[in-house]
Amino acid sequence: MKIVSWKDLNEQERVDILTRPATADDGSKAKLVADIISNIRNRGDEALLEYSRKFDRLESDHIKLTADEIKSACDRVDSELKTALKNAYDNISMFHRAQKPAPVVVSTRPGVTCELHTHPIDSVGLYVPGGSAPLVSTVLMLAVPAQIAECPKVILCSPPPVSDAIVYAATLCGVNDIYTVGGAQAIAAMAYGTETVPKVNKIFGPGNSFVTEAKKQVSADFRGAAIDMPAGPSEVLVIADESANPAFAASDLLSQAEHGPDSQVVLLSTNPNYGNEVIAEVEKQVQQLSRKDIANRALEKSIAIVCESLEEACAISNIYAPEHLIVETREPRALLPYLRNAGSIFIGGWTPESVGDYASGTNHTLPTYGYAKTCSSLGLADYLRRYTVQEATTEGLTNLSRTVELMADAEGLTAHKRAVTIRMDILNGAK
Amino acid sequence: MKIVSWKDLNEQERVDILTRPATADDGSKAKLVADIISNIRNRGDEALLEYSRKFDRLESDHIKLTADEIKSACDRVDSELKTALKNAYDNISMFHRAQKPAPVVVSTRPGVTCELHTHPIDSVGLYVPGGSAPLVSTVLMLAVPAQIAECPKVILCSPPPVSDAIVYAATLCGVNDIYTVGGAQAIAAMAYGTETVPKVNKIFGPGNSFVTEAKKQVSADFRGAAIDMPAGPSEVLVIADESANPAFAASDLLSQAEHGPDSQVVLLSTNPNYGNEVIAEVEKQVQQLSRKDIANRALEKSIAIVCESLEEACAISNIYAPEHLIVETREPRALLPYLRNAGSIFIGGWTPESVGDYASGTNHTLPTYGYAKTCSSLGLADYLRRYTVQEATTEGLTNLSRTVELMADAEGLTAHKRAVTIRMDILNGAK
Structure with missing residues (x-):
């Protein structure tokens, strides 16, 4: 993790240091994904089963979990984890329920009524990645707003074998249509439908680069499905002054770095000594992580920037437009009026990113890759459509x-x- | 305009009759637009001027209107039209002001605060088509919400020569950065910036197929710009029973048909005689239109469907997901609970589509082409981004x-x- 002074950078260097790396794509991934989508559209379940056996070593002869399988999975979940998931569910539900929009009814002239209403989207598909770390929190973040929006049809896809905790979290949110399929083939199945997997109107959820490419392709086709938001690598920006514990800032940077080798991690501080202290803490703490190698690769490209003032730090953050923005300063709330273009803002030293990732109540599905300049953090609104009614x-x-x-x-x-x-x-x- | 009975159609025929025609594209348009975008990115103003001279016969040596040019244009606008524009502006402002979201602040646990706030998007670009009919109403529909959202930077592009009424409408909404450029080159200029045209974060507005393709391309690039919504041909669906004046329903169908030869026009009625009366009225009224040829071409592909009941009509409308939905029945409000997936709903015989297109206060920028299943009608929310704040x-x-x-x-x-x-x-x- 290198440290630089903003004032020492020329204009081009400032642009460069805040520019995210382009995601490499020679077109072969797009072609492969297009083929998968085309096969699912043409051959439905048959192709879906083939891909699942080939890519995900599907062993089951069916891809929709039965009621018995769901019950057994839930029974196997540790009771302490169940309590944790229920606590998180309660908090996320409370915050998303509070987002319910009130109808707008305005008489713009005598005899003219204009109204704004919302409807839940008819059918939504949730994608939850599997792999080494089953993202059980993602189930809650995607399914709770669908439940509160009262979307009539909610389905969930996750690569086989679907972890018990994912199944349990889904049922907590009232989702009982669970399919053990993953990857681009799962996205294609939800976008176009197969004999088993129903077509949905909108697809939510993160995924690897194949999933991301598939979401991009199906959302560009009017016969496909809408998607939650464009995706890029996860990222955090921490603004800290000397009042902040360097160990805290370091732990937050590492929370992001462990997500993946392409994660982006940025520290803005007003003091070079403080910046170096955080870097030393990062180097110390990273040794204790189970995903140390991943975190180290992310840290190689990460930067600490020394700013002249907190106002300058805010301005830099606004240009970068981070997914997660952690403010650990003496008076963190005082900076809020200067902060724009962040997916979610974490206030003060006792609010680590992981609190929002899991349990505070906010949604952890946030715009990455600079999309926070125009995209919103995921919320109830993404499961609703607004429409107008007028009468003269x-x-x-x-x-x-x-x-x-x-x-x-x-x-x-x-x-x-x-x-x-x-x-x-x-x-x-x-x- | 042909008439069919829903009950006489088999399942496939029902799917087919509600399927919108695919927009023809052999890839040559995409290639041409990609070239234009690439040239604007590489050569900026120089390329922008070349394209504007070539495609739009730009005569001016500068593309940004001067304060004097703006003043002269406004002075030339007829005072009666000015009053009309002001009236429309007032109504649209009133309805969009009422859409301002209140911040959400929730304490999910003791000591845990979750908040949902909004910010205006930093910079937005509005595109207003020129051509034979300058869409002065589009200026209000795009610029009023930008003004109410308080977006710090709002620019407008319209092909040369920009009509005086467009300039006047822009200034009414506080937009004074007006560029006389159009087509894919204008979209590229706003997405990436040139020496003269500033880069914006999000682009709004309708356009021809080149503009649509350019919006699609720049929004797929994370260095480009977000866009308002995907675009397709304009469309109306009218649900009418015998209580409705066939001349009214016909005039509404024709309002849509005159937009373009690819406009979609659908009538749902519960009575074949009524359906035929409307068709006869359409054939009579179309003769009196200045854009008769365009309307006739749209009508060739248009359909009247006879339904068994109003409930069935609602179900068909929900499958079709029309941009505009006009309900002219004895008790139109009684159908509202059954209606989903429409961009804007017009209630009763005294609420023609043109009322909402221009002046009632609702926005006329609506999801077309079936996108009403997931997309919302344009509103204040599209100029804001929602973000969360949390503190423990x-x-x-x-x-x-x-x-x-x-x-x-x-x-x-x-x-x-x-x-x-x-x-x-x-x-x-x-x-």
Whole structure:
């Protein structure tokens, strides 16, 4: 982890140091994923089973978990972990329930009512990666808002063998349609449907580069499915001053670094000595991690930047637009008005990133890779669609008629104008 | 416009009749647009001027309107049209102001605070098509929410020569950075920036197939820009019973048909005689339109479907997921609970589509092409990004610590666990 002073960098160096590495793609991955999608569309379950046996060593002869399998899986989960998952579920539920939008009803003119309502999306598919570390927290983060939004159909896919804890977490959220399929083939199955896996309208969840590519491809096809947000490597930016415990900042940087070798980790501090203390702590703590090798590879590309002031640190953070932003300063709340473009902000030394990753109640699905400049952190809104309703009475139409006719004239759209005129003629004739 | 009975169709015919035509693309358009984008990125203004002269016969030597040009343009706008635009502006402002979200602040456990806030997106670019009919209403629909969201930077591009009414409408909304560029080159300029046109974070607005393709391409690149929503041909679906005036329903179908030859127009009625009456009215009224040829081409592919009941009509509408849904029945509000997946719903015979297209206050930027199943009608939310803030006190961290540690254990993420443990050790040691 190298340390640099912002003031020593020229304009181009500043741009470069905050630029995320481009994800390598020679087009072969896109081609492979396109083939998988095409095969799933053409041959459905048959292809899905083939891929699952080939890529994920599926052993089962069926891909939808039976009620018995679900029950057995839940029975096997350790009771202490069950309690932890229930606690997290309660907190996440409470925070997402509070996000329920109230309908908007406005009378813009006498006789004219404009309304904004929401509906849950009809069907959603949740993808939960498997592999060495089953992301049980991801189940809660994706399924709780679907439950609160009351999406009529919620399904979940995860590569075989689906971990017991994932099954338990799904049932906690009322999700009982669980499919033991993963990878690009799972995304294709949910986007287009197979004999067994129903087609859904929107797909949520993280995944490896094949999953990400598949989500990109199915969302670019209007016959496919929408997706939650574009994906990139996970990242954290920590703003800390000398009041912060270097061991805390180091532990937060490492929480991110252990996610994957392409994770991004940035420290902004106002003091070079402090920056070096954190780096020393990082180098010490990393030795104790089970995923030490992964974390070390992420740290190789990571940077500590020394800033002239906390205001400058905020400005740098706003340019970078981090997924997670941890503020460990003397008065962390005082910086909030200066902070923009972050997925989630963690306030103060007692709020490590892992609190939000698991259990505080906020969603851990956040925009990465600079997308925090335009994308939102995942929330209830992503499971709802907003639509408008409007009603004009005869009085209302009368009040709007001249405005509509003049604007339609200006746009040269006769039929738009006539739709009003034809009605006004009847109203005027009836007088 | 042909008429069919839903009950006479077999399953495949039902799917086919509600399937939108695929937009033809042999890849040559994508290639051409990719070249334009690449040239704008490499050569900036120089390329932008070349394309504007070639495609849009730009005559000016500069592409940003000067303050004098803006003033002169505004002075030339007819005062009656100005009043109309102001009225529409007021209504649209009122409805979009009412959409301002309140912050969410929840204490999920003692000492744990979770918050949901919004920020305006830093910079947005609005695209307004030119051509035969300058879409002055589109300026209001795109710029009013940007103004209410308080986006710090708002720019507008429209092909040369920009109509006076467009300039006037822009200034009404506080937009004074107006560029006389159009097409894919304008989208590329806003996505990547040139010497004259600033790079923006998100691009809004409709356009021809080159603009649509350019928006698709720049939004797929993380260095590009986000976009408002995917685009397809405009469409309307009318549900009407015998209580509705066939001339009204016909005028609404024609409002849509005149948009373009690929517009989609669908009538659902519960009575074949009524359906035929509407078709006869359509054939009569179309003769009087200035854009008769365009409307006739759209009508060739349009359908009237006779349903067994209004409930069945609602179910069909939900499958089709229309951009505009007009309900002209005896008790239109009674159908609302059955209606899903529409961009905007127009209630009753005195609420023609053109009222919402221009002046009621709702936004006319709506999801087309079936995207209403997952996308929302454009609103204030599209100019804001939601982000979360969380804070744990020592008490809060203590309350969450065991849950986080157990879940991190289950996921095999040691550093996530240690970030909590290292803090709890200090808290416990301090006791």
